[in-house]
Amino acid sequence: MLYALTTEELMQRPDLWEAVHRLRHSIFVEEMGWSDLHRDDGLEIDQFDHEEAVHHIVIRDGEVAGYQRMLPTTRPHLLTEVLTDLYVGDPPSGPDVWELTRYAVARDYRDGRRGVSTVGTELIAGFVEWGLPRGINKVIIEFEPMWVLRALQLHFLARPLGYQRTYGRQQVVATLLTFNESTLDVVRTRRAHHAPVLSRGYPDLLGQRQAS
Amino acid sequence: MGHFDRTLAYISDLQQADTPGAICEKLLDVTSAFGLTALMAGTVPQPGTPKGKQKDHVLLCDWPIEWLERYVARNYVDHDPIVSRMKQLQAPFQWRDAANEVKADRDGEVVMGDAGQFKLKDGLAFPLVTLDGQIVMVSLGGEQIEMSGLEFGMISLVSGYAIGRAMQLHAGTERTIDHVELTPRELECLKWASAGKSEWEISQILGISEHTSEKHLLNAKTKLGAVNRVQAVAEAIRRGYI
Numbered sequence: 001m002l003y004a005l006t007t008e009e010l011m012q013r014p015d016l017w018e019a020v021h022r023l024r025h026s027i028f029v030e031e032m033g034w035s036d037l038h039r040d041d042g043l044e045i046d047q048f049d050h051e052e053a054v055h056h057i058v059i060r061d062g063e064v065a066g067y068q069r070m071l072p073t074t075r076p077h078l079l080t081e082v083l084t085d086l087y088v089g090d091p092p093s094g095p096d097v098w099e100l101t102r103y104a105v106a107r108d109y110r111d112g113r114r115g116v117s118t119v120g121t122e123l124i125a126g127f128v129e130w131g132l133p134r135g136i137n138k139v140i141i142e143f144e145p146m147w148v149l150r151a152l153q154l155h156f157l158a159r160p161l162g163y164q165r166t167y168g169r170q171q172v173v174a175t176l177l178t179f180n181e182s183t184l185d186v187v188r189t190r191r192a193h194h195a196p197v198l199s200r201g202y203p204d205l206l207g208q209r210q211a212s
Numbered sequence: 213m214g215h216f217d218r219t220l221a222y223i224s225d226l227q228q229a230d231t232p233g234a235i236c237e238k239l240l241d242v243t244s245a246f247g248l249t250a251l252m253a254g255t256v257p258q259p260g261t262p263k264g265k266q267k268d269h270v271l272l273c274d275w276p277i278e279w280l281e282r283y284v285a286r287n288y289v290d291h292d293p294i295v296s297r298m299k300q301l302q303a304p305f306q307w308r309d310a311a312n313e314v315k316a317d318r319d320g321e322v323v324m325g326d327a328g329q330f331k332l333k334d335g336l337a338f339p340l341v342t343l344d345g346q347i348v349m350v351s352l353g354g355e356q357i358e359m360s361g362l363e364f365g366m367i368s369l370v371s372g373y374a375i376g377r378a379m380q381l382h383a384g385t386e387r388t389i390d391h392v393e394l395t396p397r398e399l400e401c402l403k404w405a406s407a408g409k410s411e412w413e414i415s416q417i418l419g420i421s422e423h424t425s426e427k428h429l430l431n432a433k434t435k436l437g438a439v440n441r442v443q444a445v446a447e448a449i450r451r452g453y454i
Contacts, residue, residue, distance in 0.1 A: 114301075114341050114345035114347070115341065116343050116345075121343070145340075145369065145372055148376055149342060149376045150342065152376030152379065152380055153342060153376065153383065154343070159220065160219070162216065163366065164369060173369065190343065
C-alpha cells in the first residue's frame, strides 16, 4: 500500500521518518552519486522537505520499499531553484501542477529487471490516484529521457520543458506529464491490479510483518 | 519561433500521428535536415532469433528495402556493432564511435561496410528501456551527417517521443488486433514488389495491366498506412503478411 503523509505527519512517526531519509540517502547519494546531498548521519534531507511537501511511501513486508516526494509549484521547488537549466521560458505552475521528486525504489524491490518494478508502478498509480481527487492533473518530473517512452506507454500526455542535460553520468530532462481517469485505467491495467493503492492513515510500525 | 518552440511543435505533431508510417515520415522530416534520412527502431531480438521472427521486433522502419532484406537474410543483427553498443544501454552515440571501438571484429566491419553501400555511412543511435524492461533500439542514419550538440539533443528528444507514439500504436494494435485485410492480388503484388520488381514487371508476371498492378499496390499502401511503396512492403513484412 501507498501512504501519503505531510512532513508533519511523517515527523510524528520517527521510525518512518528515519527510514525514508535513509532510503533517500542510500539511493541518491550512495548509488547515484549526488554528493552535494551527502550527510554524515546517512539521512538525506533538503530545503524542500517543508510543511507543504507530501511524502508518498510504499510499504511492503513492513519495510519502506518505495518513495516519492510531491512539491507544490505555488512556491519555490527544485526546477525553479536548483535545476534551472532544465527549462526554457516559464515553467508551468499553479494548484493543479505539482513537482514529483526523489522517485526511489529500494534495491530489494527492483525485481532484478531492467524494467519498472511493481513498487515503481505502484508509485505511479499512487500519484495519479492521489492527484485526481485533489484537482491535480499535472506533474513536473526531472527524469532520465527513457522515462518519456514509459510515460507515453502509460498514456500520460508528455511535454518536455527544456532539453536534456547531463549531470554526472546521468541525463535528465524536465517533463510535464498530464493525466486523467483514463491514464489511471491504463496504469492499473498495465499493473494487472485495479484496486486503489492509496491508503488512509499510517502504516504499522516498521519491521512488523503482517501475517499472511 | 525559438529553437525549443520548434522542437515542441515537432513533438506535438508526432503525438498526433496515427500510423507507424506517419511517425516515420514526420520524424525523418525533422532529422533529414541534418543528413539523417533512414530510420530503424525496434526491440532487441535475442541472439540466434530465427530470421522469420526478427521482423516482429520492428516498430518503425524506413530503411532501403534491399538493405532490410540483406540485414535479415545475413543475420547482421548478431554482428552489428551499433546493436552491441546499444545492448550495453549507452546514452545516445554516433555510429562512427561504435564502429571504431570494434575495429578488431571482422563481422562488425562487414556490416558497416555493407551499410555504406546503401548510403548509410554514419548516424546516431540510442537504446530506450520500456516499462517491462525490453530494450528498444533507435538508429538514424544517412550518407553525411552534421549537427551541433544542441541539435543532437533535439533529435534524441524528438526520437524518444516518436518511439513512444509508436509503442502506443503498437499496444493499441495488440489490444484490438488491428488486422489489415489485404486481397490475394494485393498480397501477390507486395510480394513481387519486395523482390524488387517494378509495377510493369509485376503486371507481366501476373498477366494484368500495369495500371491494375499499380492500383493493387496503392490500395495495399493505403490499408497499411504507409506513405510509399517501400514502407508498405516493410509494414507488410513487419506484420508477417508476406
